[in-house]
Amino acid sequence: MSLRIAFAASHAPIAQSAKAGLTRRYGDHAEDGADVIVALGGDGFMLDTLHRTQELNAPVYGMNRGTVGFLMNEYSDHRLEDRLAEAEEAVINPLSMTAETRDGRSHRALAINEVSLLRAGPQAAQLRIIVDDKVRMSELVCDGALVSTPAGSTAYNYSAHGPILPIGSDVLALTAVAAFRPRRWRGALLPKSAEVLFEVIDPEKRPVMAEADSRAVRDVVRVTVRSEPSIAHRVLFDPGHGLEERLIREQFV
Structure with a gap:
């Protein structure tokens, strides 16, 4: 029995062309x-697709018609059904962000x-970090700070000199992003069950914005972050090219 495949493509012409060719060859289902x-x-399109389809049962298999393509497989229009049948599955739990703004919303x-929390003005942000109701850092002066999943640890987190996390950890x-005080603080590893609360000190003078996968909220005063185990994104990778292998490989380049 043939797999029922649904194709989704970004607006890029190269992606749209690939979708047209694959649809002619394999059909296209809802x-x-x-x-x-x-x-x-x-x-970016892969993240959007995972968010958009998180209520569906079908896993998502990405093929790179973009730039970096860390979450994507190599593009080919040959043997797609065989590749899908042989693919390895990785399960990703997202983070939940609750951001309270200066207007009380x-x-x-x-x-x-x-x-991520990022300064939104000319002056550095001042953040207080509370983990599981305990103040762990009374003041972090920085350009920002972020909490990353293992799947996202090679993205912005890695650019900010954070650690690469094994996918199963x-x-x-x-x-921290460009920490000024304490100057040498590079961050921490926390259990997946931890709840992290950021409080913005002096939000009028030092405004801060929060982002969850590029979904931005401005003028935040408190941001709570925790893992959301009730949501499981199923992502497929070609054998030998899964997230675990990619995360290990990134540490030796």
Whole structure:
């Protein structure tokens, strides 16, 4: 029995062209009735697809029609059904962000890669970090800070000199972005069950924005971050090229 494949593509012409060719060859099913969803684009489009289809049962298999493509497989229009049947599955739990703003509103969002707080003005941010109701850092003066999942640890977290986390590890990375005080603090490793609360000190003078996978909330005063085990994103990779292998390989380049 043939797999029921749903194709999704970014707006990039190269992705749209790939979708047209694959659809002619393999057909195209509705996402809510598909056995697997094939996402054509880059990592950003892959994240959007995972967020958009998180209520569906079908796993997502990405093929790179973008740039870096860390979450994607190599593109080919040959043997797609065989590749899908042989693919290895990785399960990713996203982060849940609750951001409270100066006007008293609360904003919620999910992040597969990371939740980040970034200064939104000319002066450095001042943050207080509370982990599981205990103040761990009374003042962090910085350009920002972030909490990353293992899947996202090679993205912004790695650029900010945070650690690469094995995909199966039950830990989160808490990483500073350009820390000024304490100057040498590079972050911490936390258990996956930890709840991290950032409090913004002097938010009027030193405004801060929060982002969950590029979903931005401005003028935040408190941001709570925790893992969301009730949501499981299923991502497929070609054998020998899964997230665990990619995360290890990134540490030797």
